[in-house]
Amino acid sequence: MAIPIIYNVRNVMQRPWTTLATGWGIAMVVMILVGAFALASGFQAALVESGSPNNAIVMRVGADSEISSGVGRDAANIIKALPDIATGPDGRPLVSTDMVVLTNLPRLGGTGGSSNVTIRGIDPASLTLRDQVKVTSGRMFTPGTGEVIVGRRISPRFQNLAVGNQIRFGQQSFNVVGLFEADGSAFESEIWGDNAVLMPAFQRTDAFQSVTFRMRNPGQFAELEKRLEADPRLGVQVKTERAFYSEQSALLANMIRFAGVLITLIMAIGAIFGAMNTMYAAVSQRTREIAVLLTLGFSPFSIMTSFMAESVILCLIGGVLGVLLALPINGITTSTTNWSSFSEVAFAFRVTPMGVALGLLFSVILGVVGGFLPARQAAKQSLAGSLRAA
Amino acid sequence: MNLLSLILVNLGRNKRRTVLTMMSVMIALFLFCALRGVLDTLNESIKIGSESKLITRNAISLIFPLPLSYRERLATIPGVQEVSYANWFGGRDPVDNSNFYAQFAGSENYLTMYRADYDIIAYDKPPPGAAVPPGMDPTLAAYMLEREACVVGEKLFKRMGWKLGQQVKVSGTIFPGTWTFNIRAVYRAKDPQFGEEALFFHWKYLSEKGMGGQGQVGWYTLQLADPGRAGDVTRAVDALYENSAASTHTETERAFQAGFVSMYGNVPFLIGVIGLAVVFAILMVAANTMMMATRERTAEVGVMKTLGFEDGTIFRIVLAEAAVITLGGGIIGALLAKWAIESSGFNAGGLLPPMTVSWATVATGVGIAVLMGATSGIIPAVQASRLKIVDALRRVE
Numbered sequence: 001m002a003i004p005i006i007y008n009v010r011n012v013m014q015r016p017w018t019t020l021a022t023g024w025g026i027a028m029v030v031m032i033l034v035g036a037f038a039l040a041s042g043f044q045a046a047l048v049e050s051g052s053p054n055n056a057i058v059m060r061v062g063a064d065s066e067i068s069s070g071v072g073r074d075a076a077n078i079i080k081a082l083p084d085i086a087t088g089p090d091g092r093p094l095v096s097t098d099m100v101v102l103t104n105l106p107r108l109g110g111t112g113g114s115s116n117v118t119i120r121g122i123d124p125a126s127l128t129l130r131d132q133v134k135v136t137s138g139r140m141f142t143p144g145t146g147e148v149i150v151g152r153r154i155s156p157r158f159q160n161l162a163v164g165n166q167i168r169f170g171q172q173s174f175n176v177v178g179l180f181e182a183d184g185s186a187f188e189s190e191i192w193g194d195n196a197v198l199m200p201a202f203q204r205t206d207a208f209q210s211v212t213f214r215m216r217n218p219g220q221f222a223e224l225e226k227r228l229e230a231d232p233r234l235g236v237q238v239k240t241e242r243a244f245y246s247e248q249s250a251l252l253a254n255m256i257r258f259a260g261v262l263i264t265l266i267m268a269i270g271a272i273f274g275a276m277n278t279m280y281a282a283v284s285q286r287t288r289e290i291a292v293l294l295t296l297g298f299s300p301f302s303i304m305t306s307f308m309a310e311s312v313i314l315c316l317i318g319g320v321l322g323v324l325l326a327l328p329i330n331g332i333t334t335s336t337t338n339w340s341s342f343s344e345v346a347f348a349f350r351v352t353p354m355g356v357a358l359g360l361l362f363s364v365i366l367g368v369v370g371g372f373l374p375a376r377q378a379a380k381q382s383l384a385g386s387l388r389a390a
Numbered sequence: 391m392n393l394l395s396l397i398l399v400n401l402g403r404n405k406r407r408t409v410l411t412m413m414s415v416m417i418a419l420f421l422f423c424a425l426r427g428v429l430d431t432l433n434e435s436i437k438i439g440s441e442s443k444l445i446t447r448n449a450i451s452l453i454f455p456l457p458l459s460y461r462e463r464l465a466t467i468p469g470v471q472e473v474s475y476a477n478w479f480g481g482r483d484p485v486d487n488s489n490f491y492a493q494f495a496g497s498e499n500y501l502t503m504y505r506a507d508y509d510i511i512a513y514d515k516p517p518p519g520a521a522v523p524p525g526m527d528p529t530l531a532a533y534m535l536e537r538e539a540c541v542v543g544e545k546l547f548k549r550m551g552w553k554l555g556q557q558v559k560v561s562g563t564i565f566p567g568t569w570t571f572n573i574r575a576v577y578r579a580k581d582p583q584f585g586e587e588a589l590f591f592h593w594k595y596l597s598e599k600g601m602g603g604q605g606q607v608g609w610y611t612l613q614l615a616d617p618g619r620a621g622d623v624t625r626a627v628d629a630l631y632e633n634s635a636a637s638t639h640t641e642t643e644r645a646f647q648a649g650f651v652s653m654y655g656n657v658p659f660l661i662g663v664i665g666l667a668v669v670f671a672i673l674m675v676a677a678n679t680m681m682m683a684t685r686e687r688t689a690e691v692g693v694m695k696t697l698g699f700e701d702g703t704i705f706r707i708v709l710a711e712a713a714v715i716t717l718g719g720g721i722i723g724a725l726l727a728k729w730a731i732e733s734s735g736f737n738a739g740g741l742l743p744p745m746t747v748s749w750a751t752v753a754t755g756v757g758i759a760v761l762m763g764a765t766s767g768i769i770p771a772v773q774a775s776r777l778k779i780v781d782a783l784r785r786v787e
Contacts, residue, residue: 113652
């Protein structure tokens with residue numbers, strides 16, 4: 001027969017300070033785990049959602065980011081004429097030849113320093129192609145002029161990136177005329193302008209960094225990839241935009257996750273010791289109670305499971321507390337350099353249901369591990385000895 | 391009666407609890423010092439680089455090159471002693487993509503400009519019959535006389551299991567194709583901050599094979615005759631090219647390195663927050679244990695007071711118990727962090743100097759442990775010292 005769980009719940013509630021102190025230790029562990037996963041998910045989401053599964057991106061073979069890629073004008077023209085490219089409402093093909101460069105801009109704020117920001121020169125068709133991009137304040141740049149729009153996530157992080165400011169690249173000044181949103185994707189960390197003006201300003205005339213197009217038939221991507229990569233005139237590699245951005249984010253997101261798990265595991269050992277202390281104390285305080293339970297006919301096994309359950313309840317309280325503490329970070333924007341592209345990416349922490357579930361599961365595991373030895377001790381207690389001790 | 395022996399006996403009473411608490415404090419301090427070590431390392435990397443060298447790069451960003459033709463003009467600027475230049479070469483290990491190490495293509499005087507910062511620990515001799523110009527460093531002669539030669543850091547050399555004279559293959563990402571280099575020398579950094587994970591090769595090779603001989607340079611390094619004139623030279627260089635097609639941005643080598651650290655954005659802040667959370671969490675655990683220990687001994691404290699122990703003495707005994715636990719755990723944890731982190735030799739593929747946990751951090755950790763002991767012990771200590779004998783003994787069952 002099992003001991004009712006309410007017995008354990010009451011026991012945990014009976015000693016609120018001990019419960020809270022132990023729970024707090026567990027809460028911090030869970031909070032950091034959930035936080036690290038929120039950081040990694042936020043970063044990954046920002047990048048992955050930059051890409052659409054229906055778009056294909058073409059870069060030079062061997063290049064591991066747009067920055068290190070170069071697609072010559074001739075090759076770009078061949079790609080632009082492909083019959084596989086979907087057409088927009090105006091009947092024109094949905095394709096953009098992008099110039100992508102980095103510029104080093106000073107940060108705003110006390111700590112100072114500077115970081116690399118991505119500048120993307122685009123074709124007019126690019127905005128139909130990337131329909132998630134919307135100008136939210138100011139206005140769109142006028143093609144053919146020295147005007148740029150700035151992603152809303154980096155505008156408050158760097159000097160001279162607000163509407164009405166001027167920035168200088170090389171020999172030319174550009175006016176910031178608008179801020180844009182792009183569903184939280186990494187595009188929001190970029191500066192966009194017209195290729196026809198930007199490319200001469202950066203003295204890039206003979207090559208683009210990438211060619212992106214909407215596929216007429218995304219189902220035939222594999223065939224398209226094979227055909228383009230085999231074309232000796234091109235020397236390119238083709239990826240779906242989604243796959244490209246996933247790869248770009250994988251390295252850093254995995255590193256964040258790895259570091260998060262490592263820190264959490266080390267911390268968890270400390271927290272388990274805390275939980276063990278608490279449970280050992282609980283067992284030794286209730287020597288008589290255990291004896292009574294044994295006398296009443298509860299098996300040592302059910303006593304063991306009961307104490308394990310108590311440990312799990314204790315840790316789960318901590319887990320819930322930790323998740324609650326981690327929730328407010330959801331949506332907070334932070335930034336780092338994406339070492340794949342060597343440029344600044346601003347993104348928001350994203351507390352996912354998966355992260356929360358993982359945190360709670362982890363607290364249960366802590367309860368099981370931390371409660372096992374004390375519970376075993378409780379179960380091994382000899383009836384005669386316990387009653388005599390009492 | 392010796393108070394210390396009393397404290398030790400008390401600690402030994404519930405050995406399991408003492409050990410568990412000590413271990414949790416140890417782990418907290420280990421983690422705290424390890425995380426602070428990461429910050430230490432980032433801070434260290436700001437200090438790499440000399441104040442007597444300037445780096446001139448393209449004003450837009452490092453990915454834009456500068457013309458080789460700037461070299462002559464730069465050399466004539468007053469205060470500039472010598473000019474070298476280099477390019478970053480982004481190449482990948484063709485076998486294992488994730489195996490990353492730094493690669494630089496430097497001008498013929500690039501390595502000699504930094505000669506004071508490293509020792510050559512192994513080198514090939516130049517081929518027999520080769521004309522070695524007088525004055526050439528004999529340890530670098532084999533490297534200097536061969537177009538495809540390279541010099542690698544000792545750590546990289548060992549990690550990759552390379553041999554002197556071996557051919558190394560790299561596939562270029564910025565400069566496409568497969569590149570081969572012959573290892574002609576191995577260097578060991580005199581100052582560990584110099585790093586030992588890089589591969590240096592000839593800029594000429596890169597220029598001819600990768601850039602079509604267009605004479606483009608990633609950045610210039612200017613050796614100053616007098617570091618005090620860095621400001622003047624910086625202004626002179628940038629003014630000279632302000633209105634040219636490729637305007638420049640010049641800063642000391644140290645500031646240049648610090649620029650990379652600022653790219654970490656909020657990461658140092660996050661690490662700091664985690665460190666504090668760890669300490670705070672374990673503080674609660676330790677305080678809880680101390681309270682448990684004191685509560686159990688209520689009756690005993692009553693007996694001690696009856697025997698004539700003063701309130702102050704009781705207070706000190708309980709506080710000292712907490713201090714021994716946290717201090718013991720703290721010192722072990724902090725030293726363990728220093729040892730574990732520094733012996734791991736992790737250095738982010740040569741992007742950062744080798745990880746260090748400074749003694750200042752160890753001291754901070756131990757200081758925190760003392761503080762932890764004080765805070766976690768103070769409530770039980772006050773409780774025990776204020777306890778009335780009557781109450782204490784009444785609770786005896």
